Amino acid sequence: MRDFYGVTLDSPLMLGTAQYPSPQVMQQAFAASGASVATVSLRRESGQGQAFGQMVRDLGVRILPNTAGCYNAREAITTARMAREIFQTNWIKLEVIGHADTLQPDPFGLLEAAETLAADGFDVFPYTTEDQVLARRLVDAGCRVLMPWGAPIGSGMGLNNRHGLRSLRAAFPDIPMVIDAGLGLPSHAADALEMGFDAVLLNSAVAQAGDPVAMARAFGLAVQAGAMAAGADPMGVRDMGVPSTPLIGKAWL
């Protein structure tokens, strides 16, 4: 099994901490999902940050700080350094956003920030696309995990480009990959795991469900099923029907 900078996760589910109806629902969702990683951000201290930081540490899962909302490499690098100090981890979910509507990563800023941060000892989890040229550059820069998007952040569309994602997965067999962003349903998560991705990262799909705790559990079950299926070597797809019941011995009626 591929690991994440030397860490083997108990569950291939990474869950965000934003947009829940209440802190209690967030805690219950984490417990119900079995998620092994929580993503968090850094924002200007307004009096809430201390209690929230303690609540996240009490979840008992690994913390993956993000650089959400950064639109250039400089902002992302500074944010990453601040996050490393406050969360005491080298892990960083590197987001450098290039477009406000699609929230598509800026490949140029992303690569620039990844090069600097990897050289500075960070374990970089770059939020990227299915672009294989960019993936190669990120790996060359020192990234040992890639996080291609499924669809635009918060869209809930699932895996928009299955062919592209499948090609990316096949092109870098040794690199752990997380489908990050755009998932809406547990079936999307199971699909990603079945395709050979190592984990999924999601937030809105759980937090914005009518019943976030039930949805968190559903995602937890889906990633288990998907990972088990991937390990069980799925059958190939055929164009024509093939009977599963033996023809030999059929009665002449």
Add this chain to the structure above:
Amino acid sequence: MKIELNGTPHDIAAATVADALAELGWADARVATALNGDFLPAAARATQPLQDGDRLEVLAPMQGG
């Protein structure tokens, strides 16, 4: 002196970043700081002088995806 604290103009008496955090009630808070856009490690706050017009960012953990 006048500095910009988290994007808002602020009058501050402290001469260093560490003293400024104490003045603001954040002496024991888990916060990360940036001065004029560059990361300022916690260990450097006590010796980092503040100047008129400095931009100080004080960040804390927040919800994120």
